[in-house]
Amino acid sequence: MTAPYSPDDREKVVAKLPTDLRRELKVRAAELDMDIQDAVTAGVTSWIGGKELPAVDTSGGTSFATYLPVGLYERLRTASKKRKISYNQGVAQSIRLWLDSNPSVRSAPVRTTGARRLVIGNQKGGVGKTSVAAGAAQALAEMGRRVLLIDFDPQGHLTRQLGYTMLEIDSPSLAKHMLGDAEGDLRSLFVPIKGGDFEERLWLLPACKDAFLLDAKLATTRSVRIKETALERVLVEVEEDFDFIVVDCPPSLGYTMDTALYYARTREEEEPTQSGLVVPVQAEDTSGDAYDMLADQIDDLCDDLKVEIVVIGFVVNLYDARNGYIATSSLESWESMDEPVLGIVPELKEQREAVRRKEPLLAYEPDCEQARVMRSIARRLNV
Template sequence: MTAPYDPIDREKVVAKLPAELRKELKVRAAELGKDIQDAVTEGVEAWRKAKDRSVVDTAGGTSFATYLPAGLYGKLKQDCKTRNISYNQGIAQSIRWWLDNNPSPRPKPARVTGARRIIFGNQKGGVGKTSVSAGVAQALAESGNRTLLIDFDPQGHLTKQLGYPMFDIDEASLAKHMLREAKGELSELLVPIKGGDFEEHLWLLPACKDAFLLDAKLATTKAVRIKETALEKALEPLEQEFDYIIVDCPPSLGYSMDTALYYCRTRDGEEPSTSGIVVPVLAEDSSADAYDMLYDQIQDLVEDMDVKIDLLGFVVNMYDSRKGFVATSSLDEWHNIGEPPVLAVVPELKDQREAVRVKKPLLVHAPYGDQADVMRTVARRISA
């Protein structure tokens, strides 16, 4: 459908929609690989021409925001006034029309390898591995995927930012399960992340205070290949329970990172780019230097273990063109790499910092902000 509007010139619109309709829209858009704003635009344009417009129950609606091409917003409001219905009802009917005329694709065949495994890693700290991995996990879960988010960084920033306690050093933990020192099941340690449209689809495996010891213990273990396979062995019992397992990795090049890289390798029978690594970076030279070291580590592991590890792409985080030539030229260089591609550019905004401050997920604190939309873009691109 060709719209008689400039797609760059859009207006923010806010309506109140029932939760189920909002969730259905997000899931369907993700299934079809379409931006939510484009789906709503198509729905509004078709609704304006349609003869039959069924009433939608909008009782108990909560805030929903998107962007419509400039000019279409005013026409929609005028149509609602002419038809003597509320603006909320007009938006709801438009979305309902789009959903009814864009059915869910047929279910994909069951994966023989269990959950898709995506790790977020970079040797450099402060590039936003935690914020990006958390945001993308929320976006995947929001689209109906059962998603497990793992805090694999001994600093525990992810766990703390979401408002959960770290496991004490004498408690069971992921590290203890990796070292075969824990009793019980790893599934007992998972906690559901509440709020937003991802509720009941997103779980967290919190960090543990003993994770600082993991590299040293892996280095001294006498078990064959446990250095590389420890994370996979620990998580294996959970894989059939989830569609995605997202790992927020430590800013290091140690044995822990080796276990994470091995975990996201392409397994036998698995399609290319089903699993792999996403590299959050900044638009500056130090990120490029850190990526070079990470790339060397990946290649060493690939050659040593005879495996394939897919680099899914970069996420350029905290980008602000007002920083001038350093930022803009660096962003150009990330794009010029070509493969892996730049999946998205996250603007430098206050939303994520505020979410951390109030200990809420980004897609709960600012679900309709630009940063949240970028997380959905990354989720859509890695799940395609």
């Protein structure tokens, strides 16, 4: 049967749904590698043509937005009115129907070596490393994964953008633990990130200004191996607590970056792309020049230490095709690389607004285009 609407022509619809139902929808859609809007579309279509269903508890519902093909929204409202139920109840029943018809096909990946380690880095500043690290971590946690997000940049942009305070210079910190200058459990520094559908599964290890000293102190250490292994020695004790550890790196080619790259290496029991480097770039030439320097650093580290460090892929950030040939030709260059482009994040106002408000993007505007791209990136990282 031909649908009375074009699947490429959609309109935004908003409903009130309970948190548990929204969360279950997002996790299931991620498991099945589907966009949320496609899952809801399938559920609504089946619900309209099916029999009446038991009521869904929608008490305590909060705003949920998605996009339905033009024409389907009006059919949903008409069907809800005919069945003498509210529009919100019709949406909830449609989602419940889709969930029941599409059971979970897999559980969380088996972790043979603790958490999977994702290092987000590029030598160039301003390419969106922090927004990609934060967005991917939020999306992974939204999918049901337990995620630790580490602000490894002494500038602390990630910490401040999420509304948290940097650790005091005299306080215990990640850098002090790496240098053996701190006592106690590293876990005491973790803070839960609130908001959205990722609560209770996402934690932040905030930045501390003492990280500016890390490169110099690593350079003068007497231990031959501590320069590269310092980060891993500290984090290995918490890996079993998490499914993913996401490290937001500074724009640096120094020893600090060496420790992060070494931490992302492929371990003996891992598949090559379980852990590795994710490189945010922009569709312009300077990102490519910066990546060339980073690639040389990776090659040198692999040769010196006899390890394998995989570039999982690129994220083309702040993309705007209206910039013409510079943007489109640069995007083609990234897409022609051996490593895949994991996502293309558009230049839109929602990310800037979330930063201004010091809120996580997927809590502030969970249904914007940038949030949907972050979920798509997370699905590719979660395979």
